[in-house]
Amino acid sequence: AELVGYGGPDWSNNPRGLGQSYQFGSQVDRHGKKGSPVVPGSLEKVMEDGDSVLYTITVLRSMYEAGYYEGDEFVPGTKLDLLVSFSKVLKEKRYVVRDDFSYDPSMQGKAAMALEQLQVEVDNMRSGLTRWCKTHYGEAFVAWMHIKVIRVFVESVLRYGLPVDFTAVLYKVTQGKDDMLVNALDKTFGENKGKEDDFEDEEEYHDFVLIKFNP
Numbered sequence: 173a174e175l176v177g178y179g180g181p182d183w184s185n186n187p188r189g190l191g192q193s194y195q196f197g198s199q200v201d202r203h204g205k206k207g208s209p210v211v212p213g214s215l216e217k218v219m220e221d222g223d224s225v226l227y228t229i230t231v232l233r234s235m236y237e238a239g240y241y242e243g244d245e246f247v248p249g250t251k252l253d254l255l256v257s258f259s260k261v262l263k264e265k266r267y268v269v270r271d272d273f274s275y276d277p278s279m280q281g282k283a284a285m286a287l288e289q290l291q292v293e294v295d296n297m298r299s300g301l302t303r304w305c306k307t308h309y310g311e312a313f314v315a316w317m318h319i320k321v322i323r324v325f326v327e328s329v330l331r332y333g334l335p336v337d338f339t340a341v342l343y344k345v346t347q348g349k350d351d352m353l354v355n356a357l358d359k360t361f362g363e364n365k366g367k368e369d370d371f372e373d374e375e376e377y378h379d380f381v382l383i384k385f386n387p
Contacts, residue, residue, distance in 0.1 A: 209235075209254040231258055313387065320385055327381045338381075354382065 214230035232254050239249035259269045321340070328338045345353050354376075362379025376382070 209258055231255060316387070317385075320383055324381055324383055327383075331381060350384070354378070357382070 209232040211230040211232070214228075216228050218226040218228055220226070235252045235254055237250050237252065239247050241247070255271060259271060262269050324340050325336075328340075329336060332338060343353060357380065358378060
């Protein structure tokens with residue numbers, strides 16, 4: 173973005189008149205030469221995340237145009253805010269500008285201390301959560317087993333009626349061989365009817381009550 177004007181008194185290109193200016197005051201084109209307010213070599217890539225890239229640059233904050241004399245009257249100089257104009261140009265080119273950053277050398281140490289404190293808090297919370305889980309896991313497991321047993325009893329009564337006359341058995345199956353066990357039970361106690369179309373929840377139906385338990 174050519175925002176900065178480098179114009180000044182035009183010095184003669186004639187070798188005989190070196191050092192002698194021939195235009196002064198209002199005759200000087202102070203914007204005859206323009207350039208970018210970005211400090212050369214200041215562009216640095218901070219990080220990249222997906223489709224976003226973060227860069228940092230150093231920009232001249234403002235520009236002062238010196239005053240001049242018009243006859244005996246002095247015309248004071250003006251100060252131009254380059255940061256606002258430069259941010260406007262970047263936004264027009266669909267860049268997101270963050271110019272509210274203020275460097276504080278002590279922030280790095282404070283951030284490191286805050287991170288260390290948070291890490292200690294996380295470790296303490298993890299230790300407490302681990303102890304809580306170990307303490308209550310047994311109780312939760314026993315309660316889960318009780319619910320399974322109650323369900324076996326209720327479904328057996330609903331299926332076979334009263335008086336209660338059935339046997340509940342717990343099988344521990346090797347991983348990956350549960351289908352073999354179910355097929356063996358179907359052959360022993362009745363015909364496997366697969367999935368009945370009348371069941372909305374599409375649960376498997378057998379001639380015996382089957383409740384799987386996968387802790």
